[in-house]
Amino acid sequence: MITVDTNVIVRFLTQDDPRQYAKAFQLIRDAPRIFLSDTVILETEWVLRHAYGFSREEMHSAMTSLFGLENIVLRNTKALSTALAWYIDGSDFADALHLALCQHCQELFTFDKTFSRHIGTNLKCQVQLL
Numbered sequence: 001m002i003t004v005d006t007n008v009i010v011r012f013l014t015q016d017d018p019r020q021y022a023k024a025f026q027l028i029r030d031a032p033r034i035f036l037s038d039t040v041i042l043e044t045e046w047v048l049r050h051a052y053g054f055s056r057e058e059m060h061s062a063m064t065s066l067f068g069l070e071n072i073v074l075r076n077t078k079a080l081s082t083a084l085a086w087y088i089d090g091s092d093f094a095d096a097l098h099l100a101l102c103q104h105c106q107e108l109f110t111f112d113k114t115f116s117r118h119i120g121t122n123l124k125c126q127v128q129l130l
Contacts, residue, residue: 001033001073006043009036013044013062014052028069035073036066038097041080045093060088076101086119099125 004027011017012024028034041063048054048062063084067074074080079100086096095115102108105125108115116127 001035002031003035003037004028004040006040006047009040009044009066010047010052013048013066016052028071031071033071033073035075038075038101041074042094042097049093056088056090059093060084079103089119090117091119099123099127 004024007020008024008027011020012028015021045059045063048059054062063080066072067077067080080097083093083096083100086100087093092114095112096119099108099116099119103124107126107128109128109130111130113129115129119127
């Protein structure tokens with residue numbers, strides 16, 4: 001199994017540099033298994049949103065398509081699916097991913113009043129405002 005840096009995923013999703021896109025596409029097409037770390041996923045969302053102006057819907061579509069490739073391996077598919085669902089409903093992606101990955105905890109404490117505004121209440125890890 002191999003892994004890739006954020007810039008490979010960004011080139012693959014945006015196709016903004018034809019030469020680098022061709023290399024990224026070939027690598028992703030030909031590799032039997034590619035592990036995407038949570039940090040690469042988080043950074044990819046940030047870059048696409050801030051540098052490329054991806055809308056919430058475009059981001060959700062890009063991530064869903066990427067995660068659906070048969071050779072893509074994720075550390076926690078269920079948590080990423082949950083985070084994407086909360087994200088498309090209006091949650092900040094980083095907050096959604098953080099909470100989705102922390103469902104083994106009882107409580108998550110934050111000063112952020114909007115942290116769980118778009119996240120359901122049926123959670124194993126309850127968000128508590130300090």
